[in-house]
Amino acid sequence: MSGQESAREFTAQMSVRAGRWRLYVALMNTTEVWPEYRFGRSVPTFTDRTDALSALGFEPVPGAEWTWTEDSETPDDPASPVVLIAAIRVRSRAEVSA
Template identity: 80%
Template sequence: MNGQTAPEFTAQMSLRDGRWGLYVVLLNTSERWPEHRFGRTIPTLTDRTDALSVLGFEPVPGAEWTWTEDSETPNNPASPVVLIAAIRVRSWSEVRA
């Protein structure tokens, strides 16, 4: 890569309509965000890594999944909780260029 560092992105995973979905957040672009939908089971660490690989990404060395709690309805303390997982990733094409 000529001494350049591959750009990093955030991959996030959340539950919607009873299924987990993983997507890579591509800010400041008109590109469609890469996305993977899982079945109805909770994705394992291996499932998540495999899904990232299919999308062309890999976790940044040393990165770990973090979990955040959000509200389905903002500013409503009675709203159901939404769990969002996130990890820093980089594109394989950028790493191997």
């Protein structure tokens, strides 16, 4: 990779289902399987999330911050349970070190 090229950026997202958090990297516009990391039942700390991204071969893009969005489990149902989704821009660690 030349100095003018930059690592591809992706969005990592984290959500909870059935009491367990999972983090995955959405590899849009690729044929690759989306890497995924599953946490235990506690809410993952910032360090837990960074370590999980590293285990998947990614790191946050410099200056990127986690953003949180509220969604609903059942669209258009105001009584539906809330689903929290966190997201951050990431890049492949392998491409950065290449």
